[in-house]
Amino acid sequence: MSHDAEHVAEDATPQDADAPATPHLDFAGTTPYEDYVQADVLTHLQHLRSDDPGEMVFLVTTQVMELWFTVIVHEWETAGGALAQDDVPTAVAALKRSVRELQALNDSWRPLAQLTPAQFNSYRSALGEGSGFQSAMYRRMEFLLGEKSASMLVPHRGAPRVYAELEKALHQPSLYDEVLRLLARRGHGVPRAVLDRDVSQRYVPSPEVEAVWTELYAGDESGELARLGEALTDVAELIWRWRNDHLVATRRAMGAKTGTGGSAGVAWLEKRAQKNVFPELWTARSHV
Ligand code: HEM
Numbered sequence: 306m307s308h309d310a311e312h313v314a315e316d317a318t319p320q321d322a323d324a325p326a327t328p329h330l331d332f333a334g335t336t337p338y339e340d341y342v343q344a345d346v347l348t349h350l351q352h353l354r355s356d357d358p359g360e361m362v363f364l365v366t367t368q369v370m371e372l373w374f375t376v377i378v379h380e381w382e383t384a385g386g387a388l389a390q391d392d393v394p395t396a397v398a399a400l401k402r403s404v405r406e407l408q409a410l411n412d413s414w415r416p417l418a419q420l421t422p423a424q425f426n427s428y429r430s431a432l433g434e435g436s437g438f439q440s441a442m443y444r445r446m447e448f449l450l451g452e453k454s455a456s457m458l459v460p461h462r463g464a465p466r467v468y469a470e471l472e473k474a475l476h477q478p479s480l481y482d483e484v485l486r487l488l489a490r491r492g493h494g495v496p497r498a499v500l501d502r503d504v505s506q507r508y509v510p511s512p513e514v515e516a517v518w519t520e521l522y523a524g525d526e527s528g529e530l531a532r533l534g535e536a537l538t539d540v541a542e543l544i545w546r547w548r549n550d551h552l553v554a555t556r557r558a559m560g561a562k563t564g565t566g567g568s569a570g571v572a573w574l575e576k577r578a579q580k581n582v583f584p585e586l587w588t589a590r591s592h593v
Contacts, residue, residue, distance in 0.1 A: 354431035359424055362416045367437070373410040374442035377403050381449045381480045388483040391490065393529050400536040407543035414550045418557070425558040429565065436566025437551075441467045444474075450544065450582050451479040451508030478504045481583055484537065485514060491530065493517045510584040518589035534586055541582035548578040 339345055350368065353360050380403035387395035437443065439460050447457075453475055461468045478486070482504050489495040496513045521531050552574045564570045581587055 355428040357427035359420075360428040360431070363428065366413055366417050369413050370410060371440065371442055373406055373413070374440070374446055376406050377410070378442060378445045378449065380406065381446070385449070385478065385480045385483040388480075388487045389478075391487065393487070393533055397529075397533055397536050400533075400540060404536065404539045404543060407540065407547070411543060411547050411550060414547075414554060418550065418554050420554065420558040422559060429559075432565050434565055434567065436564055436568075438564070438566040438568065441471055444471060446544075448474045448477075449480045450541075451481045452580065452582075453479065453505055453507050455505065475505045479508065481508060481537075484533065484583075488517055488530065493520070493530075508584075510581075510588070515585040515589045515592070518585050519592040522589060522593045537583050538586050541586060544582050545578070548574070552578050 334340075335345075351361060351364055353364065380399045384396040384399040384403070387393070387399065441461055441464075444457050448471075455475060458468060458471050458475065461471055482502075485495045485499055489500055494513055494517055496511060499511050499514060502508075518534060521528070521534060525531065552571065555574055556571050559570060561572070562570055564573070568574075
């Protein structure tokens with residue numbers, strides 16, 4: 306028995322005789338929790354660059370969002386893989402998990418949503434040219450949504466592992482490509498040009514794909530493909546909300562100043578936020 310365990314036993318008063326067992330205290334090495342979670346690593350990755358007490362939450366919120374991006378990429382890769390195997394239930398389950406994760410991701414804007422310019426200025430210069438624009442995991446999310454662009458690999462030339470992962474993601478079919486291939490296999494009129502498209506290019510909306518979704522939405526709403534369409538619409542909506550929450554937080558924190566990443570800032574983000582995710586799922590609604 307370890308010293309700590311003895312201590313707990315000594316502390317136990319007679320009326321604790323029937324008390325529920327207490328957790329184990331003595332481990333030969335690091336705790337099994339640490340071995341699994343690596344909390345010691347995770348909670349020592351906060352290398353602050355200013356003396357401002359508000360910088361901690363800025364950095365941790367960004368790190369938390371990176372972790373959510375990682376989970377969501379995992380879910381969408383699971384969903385894409387399942388669709389390629391014609392396993393719609395597994396794909397929908399992964400998409401639904403990602404919807405709850407996207408909600409948690411979006412809720413994590415709260416600590417940063419009301420930053421004033423003076424508060425943000427207290428540590429902004431310490432960020433140098435660092436910008437979320439350089440987030441490779443966010444870029445993988447955008448690639449999975451069909452927002453492909455080879456130029457987005459350029460910032461990562463100096464990080465071989467990140468570059469290789471991003472390059473692989475660029476050349477893999479997006480989640481939406483897998484959806485459209487499945488719809489074609491199920492007999493829906495997705496054009497050959499869409500099925501054979503160069504998947505490393507940004508997805509361009511197609512009137513025929515819009516007609517497929519119109520037909521599915523006009524039919525049985527409880528059907529497997531209509532439910533897949535709704536899960537994808539939930540994802541699209543929550544991505545749009547993330548972009549807009551980011552835009553509003555940025556407008557509050559820095560007005561129309563240029564971004565640390567070198568862009569025009571809010572004006573550039575406004576254009577990005579307008580991009581439609583799974584475009585035909587939205588336009589088809591006008592025809593149902
Ligand atoms: C309130 C604090 C924030 C401000 C003022 C801000 C500002 C900006 C600005 C101005 C840009 C445009 C690129 C540039 O010139 O830098 C940008 C891009 C971006 N930021 Fe933030 N940001 C904030 C918080 C965050 C957080 C917490 C994340 C989480 C990772 C994040 C992720 C991103 C991403 C992913 C982009 C690229 C978006 C795209 O490619 O469409 N930002 N941010």
